[in-house]
Amino acid sequence: MDGAKGIGIVASNGNHILDYKGVNRINHPLPPMIFIPTTAGTSADVSQFAIINDSENQVKIAVVSKIIIPDVALIDPETTLTMDNYLTACTGMDALVHAMEAYVSIARSPLTDTHALEAVRILSSHLRDVIARPDDLAIREQIMFGSLEAGLAFSNALLGNVHAMAHSLGGLLDLPHGECNSLLLEHVMNYNFSTSEERYAAIARSCGLETERRTPGEIRNLLFGYIRNLRYDLGIKKSLSDCGVKTTDIPLLAAKAYEDACLITNPRKSNRRDLETIYEEAY
């Protein structure tokens, strides 16, 4: 779907797709776009994002513009039945990251909050089920709907450090996007927590966790453990070192993530050294 967006951008605007990296760089409308997602996670079918792999520079770049929101999205969970469990897990975690990053984004609004928290609730309560019963269309429908809610949230509220860092990581090592997000989510949450304690407490409650009479530190630990257990239960048990990242790669990963548009809306500002520290914790 992002490939189609890229072709549409260049067909209507000329130049090279990498010239449109960043926010609001596209001037002319694209040809009509009708999208049919076959995974439940990216929400490219409703989003203003296109992620393009700049293979020469080994980084995934973000093109962000309201002009590239598709005209029509035909969303049918039956198309997701042929995904294997690992792809289901990675794309499902991607959707969960979309919801969580949108909810703490500095560009959030009451409308995106509603979609984001509902997405957290639906996804957190059905992701284990879809791995246990991948042929159950009713569960697939819930995941697809959770992904759509997350997409509506993040296309308007934008994202944060998880995505900025995942684009850098996925570009360097050619890893699945959802896998990269999954390995970073708990660590970015940990980094952001102090700036958005109330927000993360609301996320924790939407995951079904009890936050009453708990200190912020306890809620942070609870949510950290919850995210890690969830991804482990879904079969995403790796660390960055398991994926082939070397400690000497970390400065380059951080430098590339520092250039990513998703960093702008993260609730806690980061310099390159902060990003290196988060990569080190996920290592």
Ligand SMILES: [Fe+2]
């Ligand atoms: Fe994503």
